[in-house]
Amino acid sequence: MVDLLLGLQWGDEGKGKIVDVLTKNYDIIARFQGGPNAGHTLEFDGIKHVLHTIPSGIFHENAINVVGNGVVIDPVIFKKELDNLEKFDIDIVSRLLISRKAHLILPTHRLLDAASETAKGKAKIGSTLKGIGPTYMDKTGRNGLRVGDLEFDTWRKKYRALANKHEAMIDFYNVDIEYDLKELEDEFCEGVEALKKLTFIDSEEYIFKAQEKGKKILAEGAQGSLLDIDFGTYPYVTSSNTTAAGACTGLGVAPNKIGDVLGIFKAYATRVGSGPFPTELFDKDGETMGRVGNEFGATTGRPRRCGWLDLVALKYAVQINGVTELMMMKADVLSGFETIKVCTEYLYNGEKIKHLPYNIESDNVKPIYTELKGWKKDLTQLTKAEDLPATLNEYIAFLEKELNVPIKIVSVGPDRLQTIYR
């Protein structure tokens, strides 16, 4: 069986930390979608690590990490990640395997992303500009360059044809973007050489065989359910399926081989980039969440928009993914609030609704809140569930009742050790 670990909001829920904490229970950690638009932050022994493409199990000797076919890889960023890991004396070659079917992000994909965003003006998606959208477009358009192509000398020819097409497309956008393609391509080729030092595999076969041998596998999601290309707040989404089904297509796992579905959410909500966010706060409370929660994107450094927990949206994500266990992150950030608000319904066209409608722009949807008592206690030093303050337990019990799924982990800080099991 393959367990899944998924973000249930707009990304940045803390998946990296939880994968790192859980890796001791698994033999294989596998990424199945997204690319270096993700920034998975892990903290232990006083050091903070940010991973973009490499799975978050890389720091554990017991686990093999797989980058699956559904992932898009930028060799330039990948090389930087590898270089950053060098000082930690990790046997990367034996611990990290790459799917031949994963697609490559070309420098011109990044340029196209920038051209497309610039051309959109105010309607821009707020992309991380890592070339994600254009790369998945080439994948579904059947033009993409894949990791497996690098095993044949013909890859340069394929590369050239694709890059030429991209240059014509960039011209078409007619926006002011300066670039030195030669420099970018030299960097790309260096990245390709670094990537080629790793082992390329038929990952679906590898995962299948591992299942036959009874290995424990955790599929690590990137971004969050509300950024899913089909079920997210389209068009303000990423270009892959971030939800449970994405693990089947992004790794080649049959649906009946999915085991536990672990869903991660923050005790409040954040979003980076554009798009609707019904519970967004523009006041002191939102500012406090951002400051205390250090809410800045791990990939782009952009400040994240903050707001109260949206149970309508969270319930939707629980349903779409078939979540079996929940993990609540950053409970410590809410310490000190007199009252905690939770959105339990929307006012939509003058009617109270409890499901996510087609359009959740603020003109259409107004959140209706339930207020709960806050807790004053600093949680960051706590290690046992018995020590959690009574009002936090009431908050947890309220959420469990509404979502009908148990909350098994409460995270009270970024460090591995700041993790409370219930």
Ligand code: IMP
């Ligand atoms: P893209 O995937 O870079 O094209 O970005 C599309 C949207 O998804 C933008 O609003 C990004 O801010 C958002 N996004 C992409 N990756 C992440 C992530 O890892 N965390 C949070 N938001 C993300």
